[in-house]
Amino acid sequence: MMRRAVIMAGGAGTRLWPLSRADRPKQLLPLIGGASLLRKSYERLAELLEPEQILIITGAAHLDQVHEQLPELPRENLIGEPCGRDTAAAIGMSAALLHKRDPETVMSVFTADHMIEPVERFVAAVQRGFEAAEQHGDALITFGIKPTWAHTGLGYIHRGRSLGGDLYEVVQFKEKPDAATAQEYLDSGQYYWNSGMFVWRTETILDQLRRHLPDSHEKLVRMADAWDKPDAASLAAQVYPALEKISIDFAVMEKAPRVMAVQMDCNWLDVGSWPSLADVLEPDPAGNVKAAAQTMLMDSRANIIVADGDHLVATIGVSDLIVVHSSDATLICRKQDAEQIKTLVEQLKQTHEGKYQ
Amino acid sequence: MMRRAVIMAGGAGTRLWPLSRADRPKQLLPLIGGASLLRKSYERLAELLEPEQILIITGAAHLDQVHEQLPELPRENLIGEPCGRDTAAAIGMSAALLHKRDPETVMSVFTADHMIEPVERFVAAVQRGFEAAEQHGDALITFGIKPTWAHTGLGYIHRGRSLGGDLYEVVQFKEKPDAATAQEYLDSGQYYWNSGMFVWRTETILDQLRRHLPDSHEKLVRMADAWDKPDAASLAAQVYPALEKISIDFAVMEKAPRVMAVQMDCNWLDVGSWPSLADVLEPDPAGNVKAAAQTMLMDSRANIIVADGDHLVATIGVSDLIVVHSSDATLICRKQDAEQIKTLVEQLKQTHEGKYQ
Secondary structure (H helix, E strand, O other), X not given: OEEEEEEEOOOOOHHHXXXXXXXXXXXXXXXXXXXXXXXXXXXXXXXXXXXXXXXXXXXXXXXXXXXXXXXXXXXXXXXXXXXXXXXXXXXXXXXXHHHHHOOOEEEEEEEOOEEEEOHHHHHHHHHHHHHHHHHOOOOEEEEEEOOOOOOOOOOEEEEEEEOOOOEEEEEEEEOOOOHHHHHHHHHHOOEEEEEEEEEEEHHHHHHHHHHHOHHHHHHHHHHHHHOOOOOHHHHHHHHHHHOOOOOHHHHHHOOOOOEXXXXXXXXXXXXXXXXXXXHHOOOOOOOOEEEOOEEEEEOOEOOEEEEOOOOXXXXXXXXXXXXXXXXXXXXXXXXXXXXXXXXXXXXXHHHHOOOOO | OEEEEEEEOOOOOHHHOOOOEOOEOHHHOOOOOOOOHHHHHXXXXXXXXXXXXXXXXXXHHHHHHHHHHOOOOOHHHEEEEOOOOHHXXXXXXXXXXXXXXXXXXXXXXXXXXXXXXXXXXXXXXXXXXXXXXXXXXXXXXXXXXXXXXXXXXXXXXXXXXXXXXXXXXXXXXXXXXXXXXHHHHHHHOOEEEXXXXXXXXXXXXXXXXXXXXXXXXXXXXXXXXXXXXXXXXXHHHHHHHHOOOXXXXXXXXOOOOOEEEEEEOOXXXXXXXXXXXXXXXXXXXXXXXXXXXXXXXXXXXXXXXXXXXXOEEEEEOOEOEEEEEOOOEEEEEEHHHHHHHHHHHHHHHHHHOOXXX
16 A cells, blocks of 8 residues: 655635735744744654655645745645635545555545644554554544643544554544533543544545535546646636535544544644644743744733744733734734634725735 | 024934834924924924024934925034933023024024924914013023913923013922822913923023033033034034033023013923824724724724834734834833833843844
8 A cells, every 4th residue: 555645734824814824824934943834744744754655735826835845745746726625625636636646545634733742652643543544444544632631622533442552433523512521521531632634545535525525526536637637727727616615524524434543642732823823832931922033021921922034022011912023914912812813814805905914 | 683493303202112213213203194293393483484594403313314304494504413412402502503603693492392283373472482582681481381281291380470461470490290289280370381492592591501501501612613613523522422411491491580481372292102192193983093004903992003104003802002013113012101111212222232222
């Protein structure tokens, strides 16, 4: 079997505005230290796989930036989506292409917007996932993160009996729970966070897509067949937007007959919003988290300060704010209102005709 | 008698950081509408005087910028200070120079950091001031602003009997009062705000400086004598910093034997700080005051938003903040902490070695 990994690097990263922008979304930004989230995702996988085995699926407009950040990858391993159609489309497109290149493929799927540590445990879990998918050819296998607190912002996986070591049957997928339920899940030890990372044979996921999203499946196969031909781009531009916009969880995982979970015992941190990014960084004694070269904070507590380049951010007497400076826009947002950033960017579309997005 | 007006345009404007900077202080900035405070000060006087009659004293480093903003003025009417030594030095230097050019001069003195409306009343008061100084050659005459509220941030002038129309004897200068005292002053109708604007014969003010600041007086006369000679700049660079750093109020006004006040019945607004600047501007329905081309304020109240150029300032859920964006620094400050901005700029000198000031 051919082992392959696909990193999904689509998504607008709107909640990280104004640093994350339509033409340079969060996964391509060096948010933490020098490397982008995408580059970090790649490097984790490179512990286990050769560059030729790693693919990226991203917005077609970002292919050049991805190529710059990952020069090791062969250009044919970069898949451009004409538009975002959620994870069922991104995974289906990747699976159809890989399957056409070699029907004997086991593919794993990863996201580009998480910090995962330590790398050794991540690598061990992915290794275990490949082996499980090779052994259980008819199964869809998800990576389950061992929860460390009663998170209410994630879906959960109810695991069943062990199938050997860290591989488990999946009893049921659970929607985001309320606080009490999340605590029950945590206490029981029988639940994982649903990571959105998977491993399976391309044949198996395509078969499930054919059953549950037949129209999309037909389109995906048609595009994969044409992929290396001259009219591929125009076909994709026409067909891709017509794919059903749905997550792989809703479309397939919750309906599939045989689902397993590999336990991934890692710190797994979403960095999809300013507060979650701040969780990854070390606060100063006053609780301020800074991703900015130049700051001067007086009598200021528990703020998140982000600035590009050498722009100075100075604060006096403020607390619990998110302050983000980019070259053409500055955001000042109460921490508790961080989810409203998405709305603000939506409104900018109306009022500023595409500027500042 | 020759009538002359001097606008003091020194000062760092630190409380308007980060827009006001060491190399471009507030009086040279177009803070309100198109014209700078200096230009507005000049235009008020130009209702009454010819360009040749108006002088500017400012930091030597800012002479070129002043010349650009006031091209009408002859270059010899721009006086450069090697460094700031408070108002006794600026007024003394101007007086010494004017007196040397013509001993029969009545000079008026104005500041460049206030909004004064309506112009007609301002002009009438200045006209009255010139007449009074010509009539009462031995008097120092100050312009007193009729108070409109119990301001505790200003000195007051206790006026005595009328000397004809809007000209009054001065009984006493008063330091900044507490709130109760300020209210008494307001209720009595016998007090003016001390405006820091004056009119007098150059001979008279120089005579008072000789009595009360003899060392500075000698230096001022020496520099004035050398002003048009080749070694003027090097002499000033050596002597000016040795002038006593003191206000004209402390040095002279409180001690002079004959002081009068001309009542100026104007709206007189300090625009020396962000809150006071905001008082001059019209708030939006949510109470936000904006001096910024591009803003997007969601669920935000009573903020002061200032940005240069087309930089977008977006806020969510914040209130009572001062947000000021300049090309290389951004300030976020609680309104009630506005006086701390000065401290912050002081600290920047230590930590950032002159950058961002």
